[in-house]
Amino acid sequence: MxxxxxxxxxxxxxxxxxxxxxxxxxxxxxxxxxxxxxxxxxxxxxxxxxxxxxxxxxxxxxxxxxxxxxxxxxxxxxxxxxxxxxxxxxxxxxxxxxxxxxxxxxxxxxxxxxxxxxxxxxxxxxxxxxxxxxxxxxxxxxxxxxxxxxxxxxxxxxxxxxxxxxxxxxxxxxxxxxxxxxxxxxxxxxxxxxxxxxxxxAKSGRVLKLGKEAFHRQREMGLEDAYAYTAEVMALNMGLEDAGEGIDAFLGKRSPVWMA
Structure with a gap:
C-alpha cells in the first residue's frame, strides 16, 4: 500500500x-x-x-x-x-x-x-x-x-x-x-x-444523542446527583417530538416514524 x-x-x-x-x-x-x-x-x-x-x-x-x-x-x-x-x-x-x-x-x-x-x-x-x-x-x-x-x-x-x-x-x-x-x-x-x-x-437520533451524553455524565456523579440529573434529562426527553411519536406508536401497535 x-x-x-x-x-x-x-x-x-x-x-x-x-x-x-x-x-x-x-x-x-x-x-x-x-x-x-x-x-x-x-x-x-x-x-x-x-x-x-x-x-x-x-x-x-x-x-x-x-x-x-x-x-x-x-x-x-x-x-x-x-x-x-x-x-x-x-x-x-x-x-x-x-x-x-x-x-x-x-x-x-x-x-x-x-x-x-x-x-x-x-x-x-x-x-x-x-x-x-x-x-x-x-x-x-x-x-x-x-x-x-x-x-x-x-x-x-x-x-x-x-x-x-x-x-x-x-x-x-x-x-x-x-x-x-x-x-x-x-x-x-x-x-x-x-x-x-x-x-x-433504527432508533431516534435525537434520543441516542441524549442518552449517550447522559450515560457518560452520570457515571462521574454520586448517586443522588446522578438521579437528579437524569430526572432532568428524562423530563427533557419527554418534551421531544420523538418521545411523543414513540409512545403513540407503542400504544397504537405500529412502528414509529422518527423526526431524526
Whole structure:
C-alpha cells in the first residue's frame, strides 16, 4: 500500500458511518498523522445529520498497536511528547463525547493506545482470536493514558494486573471483564457488527444523542446527583417530538416514524 493512501477511510450506509484505520503496514499505529485524520473524520461525522451510528474498524491483521514508537523516539523534548499525548487524549474524549454511539469492530490485536481506543468506544465486538494488552511497562513506558479508558471499563484489580504485567488477555476474558461486548468467529464479525449497528440506527437520533451524553455524565456523579440529573434529562426527553411519536406508536401497535 502506498504511503499516500488515506490514513482513515469512511464509508456510509443506512445511517451508519464506518471509519477504518488504514495503515496496516504499520499495524495501524497512532502516529500524529493518523490521529489527526481520525479526529477530522470524527469532527465531520459529528455534524452529519444523516449518521446515527459510527463503526470504528481497521485494515489488516492488527486493530491498532498503540502509539507510533518510532515517531515518538524521533520527537525531542517534553513539550513534543506532551503534545502527542494531549492529541491522543482529545481523540479519545471525542469518541466519548461524539453524539453518535461508536462501535469498535476489532478484527485483531489491540495494544496500549489501541486497547485505549477500544475502551473509549461505547460498544465493541471482536473476533474470538483477538488479544488486548497494555504492555507499556515491558518497554519502560507505563500505559498511563490508556489506563484512563481501561480503568473505566474493567474492574480495578483486573486493570491493574494488565497494566503492571503487560500480559495480554484473550477475547473471552475481555468479554468477561467488560472490555468488549462479545467475541465471535472471524467469519461472523461483519454480520455481528452490521446487525448491532443497524438495530441502533433504527432508533431516534435525537434520543441516542441524549442518552449517550447522559450515560457518560452520570457515571462521574454520586448517586443522588446522578438521579437528579437524569430526572432532568428524562423530563427533557419527554418534551421531544420523538418521545411523543414513540409512545403513540407503542400504544397504537405500529412502528414509529422518527423526526431524526
Amino acid at each position: 502506498a504511503e499516500t493512501a488515506p490514513l482513515v477511510l469512511r464509508q456510509d450506509r443506512d445511517g451508519v458511518s464506518m471509519l477504518t484505520l488504514n495503515r496496516p503496514q504499520a499495524r495501524n499505529a497512532l502516529s500524529r498523522e493518523v490521529m489527526s485524520a481520525l479526529q477530522t473524520a470524527l469532527d465531520e461525522v459529528a455534524v452529519d445529520p444523516v449518521i446515527k451510528v459510527v463503526v470504528l474498524a481497521a485494515a489488516g491483521p492488527v486493530f491498532c498497536a498503540g502509539h507510533d514508537l518510532k515517531q515518538m523516539r524521533a520527537t525531542e523534548g517534553h513539550a513534543g511528547h506532551l503534545e502527542t499525548f494531549r492529541q491522543c487524549a482529545k481523540l479519545m474524549t471525542s469518541l466519548v463525547h461524539l453524539r453518535q454511539p461508536v462501535i469498535a469492530k476489532v478484527q485483531g490485536t489491540a495494544t496500549a493506545a489501541g486497547c485505549q481506543l477500544v475502551a473509549s468506544c461505547d460498544l465493541a465486538i471482536a473476533v474470538d482470536t483477538a488479544k488486548f494488552a497494555t504492555p507499556g511497562v515491558n518497554i519502560g513506558l507505563f500505559c498511563s493514558t490508556p489506563m484512563v479508558a481501561l480503568s473505566r471499563n474493567v474492574p480495578a484489580k483486573a486493570a491493574m494486573e494488565m497494566l503492571l504485567t503487560g500480559e495480554p488477555v484473550d477475547a473471552a476474558e475481555a468479554v468477561r471483564l467488560g472490555l468488549i461486548n462479545r467475541a465471535v468467529p472471524a467469519a461472523e464479525l461483519d454480520s455481528a457488527v452490521d446487525q448491532l449497528a443497524t438495530k441502533i440506527a
